[in-house]
Amino acid sequence: MTSISVTVNGATRKHDVEPRMLLVHYLREVLGLTGTHVGCDTSQCGACCVCVDGLVVKSCTVLAVQANGSKVTTIEGMSAPGLLHPLQEAFWEEHGLQCGFCTPGMIMAADDLLRRNPTPTEEEIRAGLDGNLCRCTGYHNIVKAVQRAAGRMGQTRDTFTIDAMAGKTDEFPTPAAKH
Amino acid sequence: MATMTQPAGFPFGTSMKRREDPRFITGRGNYTDDIKMPGTTYAVFVRSPYAHARVVGVDLTAARKSPGVSAIFTGKDLADGGMLPMPVGWLLPNMKMGERRALATETVRFVGEPVVVVIADSPYTARDAAELVRVDYEELRAQPDAEKAVGCDITVHDCAADNVSFHWMLGEKDKTDAAFNAAHTVVRQRLVNQRLIPNAIEPRASFAFYTSASDELTLYVTSQNPHIHRLLMAAFVLQIPEHKFRVIAPDVGGGFGSKIFVYPEECVIAWAAKATGRPVKWTAERRESFMTDHHGRDHVTDAEMALDADGKILGLRVYTIANLGAYLSLFGPAVPTYLYGTLLSGQYEIPTIFCDVRGVHTHTTPVDAYRGAGRPEACYVIERMVDLGARALNLDPAELRRRNFIPPDKFPYQTPVALTYDSGNYRPALDRALEMLDYEALRAEQAAARKEGRYIGIGFSTYIEACGLAPSNVVGSLGAQAGLWESATVRIHPTGKVTVFTGSHSHGQGHETTFSQLVAGEMGIPYEDVEIVHGDTGRVPFGMGTYGSRSGAVGGTAIHMSIEKIKEKAKRIAAHLLEAAPEDIELDSGKFSVRGSADRSKSWFDVSLAAYLAHNIPQGMEPGLDSTSFYDPTNFTYPFGAHIAVVEIDAETGKTELVRYVAVDDVGNVINPMIVDGQLHGGIAQGVAQALWEQGVYDENGQLITASLMEYGIPKAEQLPMYETDRTVTPSPVNPLGMKGAGEAGTIASTVAVANAVMDALAPFGIAHIDIPLTPAKVWQAIQDAPNRPEN
Numbered sequence A: 001m002t003s004i005s006v007t008v009n010g011a012t013r014k015h016d017v018e019p020r021m022l023l024v025h026y027l028r029e030v031l032g033l034t035g036t037h038v039g040c041d042t043s044q045c046g047a048c049c050v051c052v053d054g055l056v057v058k059s060c061t062v063l064a065v066q067a068n069g070s071k072v073t074t075i076e077g078m079s080a081p082g083l084l085h086p087l088q089e090a091f092w093e094e095h096g097l098q099c100g101f102c103t104p105g106m107i108m109a110a111d112d113l114l115r116r117n118p119t120p121t122e123e124e125i126r127a128g129l130d131g132n133l134c135r136c137t138g139y140h141n142i143v144k145a146v147q148r149a150a151g152r153m154g155q156t157r158d159t160f161t162i163d164a165m166a167g168k169t170d171e172f173p174t175p176a177a178k179h
Numbered sequence B: 001m002a003t004m005t006q007p008a009g010f011p012f013g014t015s016m017k018r019r020e021d022p023r024f025i026t027g028r029g030n031y032t033d034d035i036k037m038p039g040t041t042y043a044v045f046v047r048s049p050y051a052h053a054r055v056v057g058v059d060l061t062a063a064r065k066s067p068g069v070s071a072i073f074t075g076k077d078l079a080d081g082g083m084l085p086m087p088v089g090w091l092l093p094n095m096k097m098g099e100r101r102a103l104a105t106e107t108v109r110f111v112g113e114p115v116v117v118v119i120a121d122s123p124y125t126a127r128d129a130a131e132l133v134r135v136d137y138e139e140l141r142a143q144p145d146a147e148k149a150v151g152c153d154i155t156v157h158d159c160a161a162d163n164v165s166f167h168w169m170l171g172e173k174d175k176t177d178a179a180f181n182a183a184h185t186v187v188r189q190r191l192v193n194q195r196l197i198p199n200a201i202e203p204r205a206s207f208a209f210y211t212s213a214s215d216e217l218t219l220y221v222t223s224q225n226p227h228i229h230r231l232l233m234a235a236f237v238l239q240i241p242e243h244k245f246r247v248i249a250p251d252v253g254g255g256f257g258s259k260i261f262v263y264p265e266e267c268v269i270a271w272a273a274k275a276t277g278r279p280v281k282w283t284a285e286r287r288e289s290f291m292t293d294h295h296g297r298d299h300v301t302d303a304e305m306a307l308d309a310d311g312k313i314l315g316l317r318v319y320t321i322a323n324l325g326a327y328l329s330l331f332g333p334a335v336p337t338y339l340y341g342t343l344l345s346g347q348y349e350i351p352t353i354f355c356d357v358r359g360v361h362t363h364t365t366p367v368d369a370y371r372g373a374g375r376p377e378a379c380y381v382i383e384r385m386v387d388l389g390a391r392a393l394n395l396d397p398a399e400l401r402r403r404n405f406i407p408p409d410k411f412p413y414q415t416p417v418a419l420t421y422d423s424g425n426y427r428p429a430l431d432r433a434l435e436m437l438d439y440e441a442l443r444a445e446q447a448a449a450r451k452e453g454r455y456i457g458i459g460f461s462t463y464i465e466a467c468g469l470a471p472s473n474v475v476g477s478l479g480a481q482a483g484l485w486e487s488a489t490v491r492i493h494p495t496g497k498v499t500v501f502t503g504s505h506s507h508g509q510g511h512e513t514t515f516s517q518l519v520a521g522e523m524g525i526p527y528e529d530v531e532i533v534h535g536d537t538g539r540v541p542f543g544m545g546t547y548g549s550r551s552g553a554v555g556g557t558a559i560h561m562s563i564e565k566i567k568e569k570a571k572r573i574a575a576h577l578l579e580a581a582p583e584d585i586e587l588d589s590g591k592f593s594v595r596g597s598a599d600r601s602k603s604w605f606d607v608s609l610a611a612y613l614a615h616n617i618p619q620g621m622e623p624g625l626d627s628t629s630f631y632d633p634t635n636f637t638y639p640f641g642a643h644i645a646v647v648e649i650d651a652e653t654g655k656t657e658l659v660r661y662v663a664v665d666d667v668g669n670v671i672n673p674m675i676v677d678g679q680l681h682g683g684i685a686q687g688v689a690q691a692l693w694e695q696g697v698y699d700e701n702g703q704l705i706t707a708s709l710m711e712y713g714i715p716k717a718e719q720l721p722m723y724e725t726d727r728t729v730t731p732s733p734v735n736p737l738g739m740k741g742a743g744e745a746g747t748i749a750s751t752v753a754v755a756n757a758v759m760d761a762l763a764p765f766g767i768a769h770i771d772i773p774l775t776p777a778k779v780w781q782a783i784q785d786a787p788n789r790p791e792n
């Protein structure tokens, strides 16, 4: 076991982990942050994307011990409760998701893309999402969502609120609290 | 762009933002793998590395000693524990059925077939222990190729010595042969519809726990139809009481057909949770998804079309070998038969069709419904043959289609392959697509480009789809082991708020939004007053689930029927409260009022409260306000449309670029256009991918060569364009909502539109056909071998 200390979504977390534990499993299994998903075993789908020290990484390809001392942002940390990041708002507005499984990774990858290139062309958006697969949307509305958010990234984060009526969560009884 | 309000009293045509999205975009979705309980254990399956082998021995000694291991089971343990073979949900006459056990006992028949399950206290320790399981195999010769498997000396199941599980025919052979004898032109083509591997981005997963106090077993599973899972597992595989078994399909990350079926893994997990008394979880790795999610397509077809000199189609003859894989999957027998042969008439008036299908076992992953399920295969055959016919007669492919469309005044239309089309008007969709494309200008551009050595191609697909398989007595007579109705319970609470319990299941389709719109629109109440519950056998009375583009037309109609019954009762209560006759009560924008005096009115709140208080309701009326309906459609619905793909091929490299994609679809009435467009987009992407990139490949020993995302070409954003979509609306007369279905239309249409576009681009080389996927290597080779060298 190795001791690590990682700042995740602003809070410092300390744990003893097996050296072989993947960052994505640390986030999901140890911290209970299940918004980050696992879709493959070859680092291709991008469902596991998180932000580590300002760069998007595939957390299935990073060991938890490698994140020791780092700042990690996951989808759960993109906005304060009840508020939305411009990309979250844009994915909602443009119907950029169907089953939602690729979505957290898409949003994290798109966030990285827009921070590097605030005004990407359609081609640049498509190329920039090269590491993220979606089986539902055919990408059309994902590209539109990123285009929409591009114009708004300058605005303060958390400008957008979740409309109360649609903010339905926890529809299914979960046997135990997840977090 | 989405909107947040819907006009009062009207359920159709508003692109409401999806109410399920906030949880997904903030990382609060609740997928099966997200669920955890104290004491959860984790399963890993030990799988066959061989396509065909005898299991000689299993040695668990080392694995049992591995740290953290709580249990290890073999197929024999499960059989001894009472587990029965996996079920088949569609029986064809004289079909041979080889037995499939959840864990193989004596023989393994495809790479990835599970043999042993190891359960330990973490996913890591379970994997460590699984590494130590020693299975001795005697490798046998394997046959992964369906054509070669017919009658070959390698047998998959003893009960089918020639490997043919069923031989199925539809249509009149003699009449069709006669049409061919009288034809002016006959075109013939061998068409390979390659194997696809589903790859929903969420891998399959199961999580089960047993509550001994109540003797209840609960299974969370990535399912499109949790009630079907419960029924089949309870009655046939596990043999446990159905009412003591709860199956929940929580948020599911895409299905595309692959999550319809009852798989061995969920049966083992549910069984093991009871056997060990601890919660057990299994989540597939992507490699396991490739090997074990049931695959799609895999047909080899010899097709012939007879035409007269004017391009009128006189007949169609189709001989297909369908690869079923190693075992019959749940609906495997239905897909290449009733979901395929019946669709071969397309949008055309074809006097006679004969279809002959052999379902063949091979040493490969089982094949079943995948995104379109049989209908894309049928569409590929008819639309490729129409194009070949047009080329043989030197006719514009759009013109040949027009000459053969079933005219709008002939509906309902009886095809020669058993179906009766409900409604259709095919020409306007094609005309609109041509207009969006600016067809004449594009043909001129194509001609000019050819002179410069640039190869642009325009490809058509005027497709038909059949949704909402029905009615139950008919599908039952054809072999279905399930009814194909849908149920809905609509419950009006005392305050007038509404909960809908639907048997449909959403795994991306947005039912929580569209069904809320339907209810809000029909009742005239605010959208936010409606809650949709689905995916839980503990809450929803019963349901058949979501596949075959059935939820709107079938599930939506069940909701509509319940609302109608509730309205009826509510009107009688309102009449009683308003001291008027029930016939004089009108419901408008959520208010019950007496005809002619709008000031005398009651709200849903007033009526609902009265129904539950029961202090003042009509004499003899039961209190309460809810209703359950079961809707069994009288027919399928038949969406249709015209899709046109424009490609450009680099003759130097063989690479195809999809330049434009125009789709005009008619799915009947539409509740939420944004959601319907999204369904179309995703389907188009899949179809394009089949035309150009995706292919499941086995080597001659039955090893799956494409077993990861590195070898299998799921499309990425940069390979696809924006899609140009529009709609015509021909309501279905089959259901009161006039809805048809939209889930699979894109996939059905687009593969052949792209394939036809590539062949159009390659026409100057004299290339008439290349089998899909049209990879650069294949196209390049075809150009090298081409009969013509175009003069630039």
Ligand code: FES
Pocket (backbone or CB within 6 Å): A037, A038, A039, A040, A041, A042, A043, A044, A045, A046, A047, A048, A049, A058, A059, A060, A061
């Ligand atoms: S899970 Fe990390 S890239 Fe697929």
Ligand code: FES
Pocket (backbone or CB within 6 Å): A096, A097, A098, A099, A100, A101, A102, A103, A133, A134, A135, A136, A137, B201, B253, B254, B508
């Ligand atoms: S929304 Fe389902 S995979 Fe992208």
